[in-house]
Amino acid sequence: MxxxxxxxxxxxxxxxxxxxxxxxxxxxxxxxxxxxxxxxxxxxxxxxxxxxxxxxxxRSKVQLYLEVLGRVLGRIDERLRPALAAGGGPAERLMRSLDVLVDALAEHPTTARLLLRGLFEDDAFPADLGPEGDTVERRLASLICGIEALLREGIERGAFRRVSIPHMMQTLIGATVYHFASGEFGEGLIGGSLFSAEEVRRRKEELRAVLDHGLTA
Amino acid sequence: MxxxxxxxxxxxxxxxxxxxxxxxxxxxxxxxxxxxxxxxxxxxxxxxxxxxxxxxxxRSKVQLYLEVLGRVLGRIDERLRPALAAGGGPAERLMRSLDVLVDALAEHPTTARLLLRGLFEDDAFPADLGPEGDTVERRLASLICGIEALLREGIERGAFRRVSIPHMMQTLIGATVYHFASGEFGEGLIGGSLFSAEEVRRRKEELRAVLDHGLTA
DNA sequence: TTGACGCCCGACCGGTCGGTCGCTTAAAAG
DNA sequence: CTTTTAAGCGACCGACCGGTCGGGCGTCAA
CATH class of the missing domain: 1.10.10.60 (Homeodomain-like)
Structure with missing residues (x-):
């Protein structure tokens, strides 16, 4: 064999x-x-x-690419799903979810870029990826859907301000995914590796602080 | 001629x-x-x-690409530079700068993607872009440097919390640029065009609100 | 021993890539 | 009118693209 x-x-x-x-x-x-x-x-x-x-x-280059993307998505929801399911209030669960998302992005330096590229490059395959491509997009959508529900619940319960949920989702995704995709440029800003344990920990703290109090003192 | x-x-x-x-x-x-x-x-x-x-x-494909990138950068700092230079406290100036950045990204739907791609794809030209490539990166760096200084000033004056400046920069960039680069996926979330005047206005409001108070009520 | 199968290979296919060359055209410069 | 020159064109180049084909080789079941 x-x-x-x-x-x-x-x-x-x-x-x-x-x-x-x-x-x-x-x-x-x-x-x-x-x-x-x-x-x-x-x-x-x-x-x-x-x-x-x-x-x-x-079978082909696109299938290889889609399978790479599938593995990446798998690594993320492997972590995110239990974090979403565990107990606690909406705020607590949101922070925990963001923490594991950051962990997932930090674990493999390739993850964030592939996610972003996957978003960009579905323009690149006009329609030729067939049903498998839909699956990738579907999975990505279902991932963020869990966080979306968390936001909605938090707002309904009065734990969160009455923000626009889609816009806040965009902000959250951007603030987490971009950071780990920013490559050399981001490392120039930070002044070191984006993926070191120390920086990852700090990133979680800052993200949490912004969501808790914003920037103004 | x-x-x-x-x-x-x-x-x-x-x-x-x-x-x-x-x-x-x-x-x-x-x-x-x-x-x-x-x-x-x-x-x-x-x-x-x-x-x-x-x-x-x-002269070549890379020169065409670099000139496209140069034009994009030009459109941004054409707007950003006066916003940074105008008067007011750090918080006011930061908000104004983010507003014009949002405006610049919203004006041409291509801008955000090109910026992000520019970040990604300097890996794609190993070293062959010569001194012009450096210039593009330099200009991008100088743009964000202005915002960085604003953050530093705000923190020193006590207007901002003592956040990590590089991390906050990454969050700010991610939250603004990603949104306008998210394409069909983002439009699916928002439920409409990312670039309509109404959505752009709302985006500024949400961004401002998050920086002012965070997410929690 | 023999056949089937999984895995791998080099050779090859039509097509496209970025880029060059020689040529024509037409307007500006003299 | 003549010369120069910017701007255009189609033909062409070597290199590389994704993908196919036929066959070699080692392992395992029969």
Whole structure:
């Protein structure tokens, strides 16, 4: 069956498994240069395979891209869903959700960029991604829908000000996702890695403080 | 000299002037699909020229791209610089600056995406953009530097809380730029055009309110 | 031993990429 | 009128694109 992996006793440990390795490499490249900016030759070379071998694992370039996006989304709602489901008031649950969102974005430096690029680049595939593309958008929408409900509940209960929910969603998404997607530019501002544990902790604090009191003293 | 433009009496009015038209078209396309996703054939076709004619106005594709970016930056600091220079306390000046930034992003729907893409895609040109690329980054940095100074002043004077300035900058940039770059996804959230006068006004209000009081009631 | 299968490969396909070349046209400059 | 020059064009270049094809090789079941 598989060449590299002793598929018998040890299940999935130890052997890289071409599929996952390809996804890892492709994720890094797509995040850095976008869908159109990455050639399959480059992916194959980085994996250590011939280009044609990629097609044994993925039907086409768009399917590879969509699967990368799917993995990214999976990593996020794997964390976000329990955070949304756990108990507490709306404010508490919102802050916890934002915390795990920040954690998810910080864990893989590629995540934020891929998310943003995914938003941008559905213009790039006019309509050719078929039903799978819808699924990716659907999943993304369902993720933010949970947070949206949290906002609504908080406002109804009087815990939050009567802000415009969509606009606040946009602000929240922008303030979290942009930060981790800002790359060298953001690191120039911060003066260090965006992804160090220290900076991630500080980011959560600042975000929480802004939502609690705003900027003015 | 020029074919289409009567360059004698009427200066720059009336005639499209190929250069500007090319920049307009290229700006729209680069915003939608990114540097690598746009071919010069497509640009030329949309302008109504042959591909080879583009090279009479721009040395290469990267130069065209950089000039598009330069124009975008120009439109922003054309508005932002006077807003920063005008009088008033730090809080007032910060709000005014964010207002004009929102106005600038709302005026051309392409602006926010190009800015974000510009941030992402300097990874895409390894080092080949030469000194002009530095200039673009420099200008962007100088723009945000003005806002940074405003934050610092506000904190020193006690008008603002003692937030981390870089982190607050990231939040501010993210909350404004992301919104106008979010495309169809954002419009799905908002339930209408991101760029209508009504939505732009509301966006400013919400942003101001968050900075003034935060989210909690 | 033999056949089937998973995985991988190099060669190759039509098409597009950014960019160059030589040419024509027409207006401005003399 | 002649010369210069900006602006345009189609043909063409080598390189690379995503994708296909036929075959080699090692493993496992029969």
């Amino acid at each position: 598989s060449r590299g992996a002793g598929a018998g006793v040890r299940e999935s440990l130890e052997a890289p498994g071409s599929r996952e390795k390809i996804l890892d490499v492709a994720e890094a490249l797509f995040a850095r240069r976008g869908f159109a900016g990455v050639g399959l030759r480059e992916v194959a070379l980085a994996v250590g395979l011939g280009k044609s071998s990629l097609f044994h694992h993925f | 020029s074919r289409g433009a009567g360059a004698g009496v009427r200066e720059s009015l009336e005639a499209p002037g190929s250069r500007e038209k090319i920049l307009d078209v290229a700006e729209a396309l680069f915003a939608r699909r990114g540097f690598a996703g746009v071919g010069l054939r497509e640009v030329a076709l949309a302008v109504g020229l042959g591909k080879s004619s583009l090279f009479h106005h721009f």
